Amino acid sequence: MDDALTVPSACHGEDMAKETARQRQAVDHPSARRRHLRGGTLVVRCSPTDVQLGTDARWAVRLSDVTENEIAWLRALAAGGRYSAALHRTHRVDELRARQLWQALDAAGYTVPAPPADGSWPLNDEFAHSHLREDGRGDLTLADRRQRCVAIHGLGRLGLATGRILHTAGVGTLLLDDARPVTRLDLAPDAYSPEHLGRPRDQVARHLLGLGAAGRPSGRSARVPAPDVVVVVEAWAHDARRFARLCAEGVPHLAVQVHEASTTIGPFVVPGRTPCLRCLDLARLAADPRWRDVAAHLHALPPGRTGEETTITATAAALAAAQVISALDGGRPRTADTVLETGLPDVVPRVRPTSPHPGCGCGADGATPGLDDAKGDVAVPGPMPLHAAS
Secondary structure (H helix, E strand, O other), X not given: OOOOEEOOOOOOHHHHHHHHHHHHHHHOOHHHHOEEEOOOOOEEEOOOOOEEEOOOOOOOEEEEOOOHHHHHHHHHHHOOOOOOHHHHHHOOOOHHHHHHHHHHHHHOOOEEEOOOOOOOOOHHHHHHHHOOXXXXXXXXXXXXXXXOEXXXXXXXXHHHHHHHHXXXXXXXXXXXXXXXXOOHHHEOOOOEOHHHOOOEHHHHHHHHOOEOOOOOEXXXXXXXXXXXXXXXXXEOOEEHHHHHHHHHOOOOEEEEEEOOOEEEEEEEEOOOOOOOHHHHHHHHHHHOXXXXXXXXXXXXXXXXOOOOOHHHHHHHHHHHHHHHHHHHOOOOOHHHOEEEEEEOOOOOOEEEEOOOOOOOOOOOOOOXXXXXXXXXXXXXXXXXXXXXXX
């Protein structure tokens, strides 16, 4: 960040006339007048005469030789002000100087078309995503997200928290699946309440998130779309048959597994393209031949005490929702080839790489995908290493 965008401070005589004509033609073009600074742009002083726009190293820039009036003008633009002669006069910024600064900002990618106003999603989300798009249209990212559908199976504290984040982030339809009753282990100030005890989790969760039976806010279409992504939250060991069906149907899915004092997020499986849970199962079996029997017994256990501790739940829910949102927005989730593990005491995520297993047959290693290879599997393990007791 030592380099700054140097803006010419002045022109004189004939040079000034030529410069004025050139910049007037560029900046006064109708398309230029319809541009704004990217939403949420920060303008901070970094020296008596220099300012920095933004704090993220991916796009922060500096402007040199700016005055107090020009800083106030820049901050007015960053607050949503329209580039106009009236704004120049309000902040006593010379018209030519305003053009010079505006051109420097445009060259740095800080000017974008003004998006239409829409109050149906968090404005901070729109601002943040505007910086990830060349056109600055964070609103388009969120508008597309509104058309997407995510299914969540497993609605304990973690599944409910993941759904709440996805709902707040603007996912248009959430299909919530978990008919098991709310128990005392599910109760928390930000989750289920005592009056919910004994009621089906999915019904209560839809009520808490303000969703209708079709998984959408009241008033929207009742048509239930097919899910773009399925999130499966399970304790101790995953049901391989469920994931085999998702792979056979070509549905992208994210596995979340809860342990006593930790949770794993991933893999995010794109069937036939990224490692699946059976790939992990086969790798685990190679390291621990007894795992299949252990997993079968774990999967047969009734729901009990798991690690949905408060800090683990908050961290894991945010990570899981972020992986889903990354996929919905057209990105490649980090967990497409890794598993994130977060656990007590520090809850800082650890990254564990995954890879396709040549004996799986899911297609991620270039082989032909097939469902038959998964027959007979009882459970899919998490990536936790096995430590022998001393």
